[in-house]
Amino acid sequence: MSTNSANGETNRSLASRLRSRFEGPNTIGDSRGFWIGFVVAVAALAVYPVFGDGSQLSLFMVLALLGLSLSVVWGYSGVLSFGQVVFFGIGAYTFGVVSINFATPGGITAAVVAGVVGGGVSAAILGYFMFYGGVRDVYVTIITLVSTIVLQTFMAQTAGSEWAIGEAALGGFNGMPDIPLLTLGVEGASYQFIYNPFPMRIIGIGAVEISPFYYLVLALLVGAYLGLRVLVNSDYGRVMVAVREDEDRTEMFGYNVTRVKFVVFTLGGALAGLSGVLYAARNVYIDPTVFSLLFATLPVIWVSIGGRKSLLGAVVATLAVEYLRISMAGELALVLLGTLLLVTILVLPSGFVPWVHEQVVKARLGSGEAGGADAPDASSEVSD
């Protein structure tokens, strides 16, 4: 992509023009050093499965998409949705229902699309009702929270045989097993992504097996991150941030605040739906715990800890918090998570990643190396 900023003087103008689409006051990390670090980080993620447990990291990356969706909705447009898991779960269940009924490569591909659309449409319906109904601020949060709990109650009682859509039984508490393996393409030209490792010979290491699902998720995550960077640094992104900062004033400037919130909420729902599809596909199983209060608040935790006004923060914090949460699966995990959340909100309200960025900027300014095209002044000002 446009990240090869080290190309040299020859095509500098083209590279910097491409790069500028990804940069702006609404994201942190505009320096050349950041982009080099970014490429290094993606490369590290790409080689990680050769050495470590890629299957767990793929789950974290799936959830990072969910974190990103909340970051856009809450961090950039100021709509705190406690119900991102509603769209996540609807995406997952839609994928399950459609793919079980049409278990052919083309059908499963369509199921992926249906899951994303399902997440987006359900967000659009709820969003239409809320935003065009004049529901604001904390009431949006409460309605999304209540929706989560209602969906959990609903899905938990779908155990009977009357709760089946075509071949797919919803299964109540027991969930929906036997979701087909994720396959993309059409009959004759398709590729199956799960449990389908392909062996590779790497010089110096020897034969290793590579999980194609891992790379699919990595590509989607990097794509979503860069795509959202373009969005939030575009003119539309500036309007989103204006809505977050002061709805009434933005309205006075002639922007349709209601529509902005509606569109962003729908987009966030679709992204959460995609995350849900990948979650269901990875586990080949889905159950109503995705609507539980605990799961509903996890995205809020990730995004708060990482820094809600930072896309990078959402991704980094999702990976870090989930890693912590899984690795200390003891009784104290939730207590520590709660403490971390509490302390972050109280002491570092803007989150860890913006704080780290601030320290880096300060250190660089202090050593007198700042300036030139990469001067990070604007970003540090606005990301607060």
Add this chain to the structure above:
Amino acid sequence: MVNGINLALQFLDSFAFIVLAAAGLAIIFGIMGVINLAHGEFILIGAYTATLAVTQLGLPLVVAMLVGGLVTGLFGILTERVIISGAWPNYISQRTLGRDVIEPLYNRLADSMVATFGLSLILTQGARIRFGNSIDQIATPFGAISYGEFSYSTYRIVLAGVSIGLLVATYYLFTRTEFGMRARATIQDKETAQAMGVNTDRMYMLTFGIGSALAGLTGALFAPVISMQPTLGDQFLVEAFVAVVVGGPSVVLGTALSGGVLGAILATFSNLYGTFIGRIALLVAALIALRFLPDGITGFIEQLRKRRQESE
């Protein structure tokens, strides 16, 4: 026949449940602009304290319930001092670092929700670690009354009476006493209240304590009729939030009215179609109410009153 007595009793039951679940949350939200997502866990503290006071210490039930409310109230004050206003941590940091580390959560709705959710995680899991997945329960007092082929727990009728009594007491406290006047002055205009000599900081602390004590008392009152597990607070959360949203800005009147309206909806739909549909109906009612009355029932009443005054 789905008989009238049954429906009336169920209405009383739903009304009591909604009013009791919402009262503490409504006071803290209405006066301080803080959404306490740990509300359910405050109810849990009250329920556990009362239950343990009976089973471990052998206190009489009524005393144990008051203890439950008191302990939760004190815990609420602690929470307010440490987390919501950050007064104690800031006191320490002023002396060690020379600056505040915590910005108070007043009128920072989203942040207050997230922070108190952190607290709720700690409390739920803490209760699980300390007491396991359930504790011994106290028996439901008073037995049951029967009519025809039905019978109904007397205790639930008592609960309805208590809920009305609490509403009246809260109303009295906030409208007829010196404390209530100061508290309301603090909501209306903090700066002016301060200028008039109201210690707003102390008002916030006491209000949070009272809201918490009400939550604890709710838990204590329901302790004999719900199962004692660390997640019991979740059962109250939906009803509490919906009632606060539908009630609107006037705390006591709003809670009473939304308790009445939502109680009727919940009772009717649960009676006819089961608990699940009852809950769905509650949510739909809240959505419709917010669609047409964005400031809740009391906001709507206020609007009507203003319009009438203008036309006169």
